[in-house]
Every structure is written in structure tokens, then in C-alpha cells.
Amino acid sequence: MSITAAQLQTALGVGAAQKMGVEVLREFGTFGTKQHWYIRGGATYPGRCKFVETTASDNAATQATSVLTAMNASPSF
Numbered sequence: 029m030s031i032t033a034a035q036l037q038t039a040l041g042v043g044a045a046q047k048m049g050v051e052v053l054r055e056f057g058t059f060g061t062k063q064h065w066y067i068r069g070g071a072t073y074p075g076r077c078k079f080v081e082t083t084a085s086d087n088a089a090t091q092a093t094s095v096l097t098a099m100n101a102s103p104s105f
Contacts, residue, residue: 030057
């Protein structure tokens with residue numbers, strides 16, 4: 029089952045400390061077995077915004093790990 033943008037943001041971190049961190053900018057929905065996101069890196073990954081594809085059947089914590097792995101990879105858009 030797919031997760032919501034709020035669930036992914038919670039897994040990535042929320043609250044006052046998160047204001048400068050990784051942020052879910054856009055949820056594009058589920059297509060087949062994949063979910064698509066547009067993520068901003070904030071101060072954690074300065075200058076990085078990426079389209080990220082995750083596995084829809086994964087839970088929020090696993091998808092958050094996929095997002096962080098993608099933020100470490102190149103290229104950034």
C-alpha cells in the first residue's frame with residue numbers, strides 16, 4: 029500500500045529542527061508499483077532538488093531511506 033506525503037515527511041523528520049532539512053515538495057502518486065516524489069534537500073543537501081521514485085509497497089521508513097539514498101546520488105535538478 030502506498031504512503032502519503034505527510035507520512036514520508038514524518039519519516040524524514042518534522043518540526044522546528046526539520047525546517048532546514050529534507051522536504052517533500054510534491055507527491056505525484058502511485059504508478060504501478062512505484063511512487064513518485066519531488067524532494068528538496070534543504071541545508072542537509074544544499075542546492076539539491078530531485079525527482080525520486082520509491083517502491084509503493086514499502087513503509088514510510090523504508091521509502092525515507094530510499095529518498096536519502098537518492099539525495100546522495102547525482103545528478104540534481
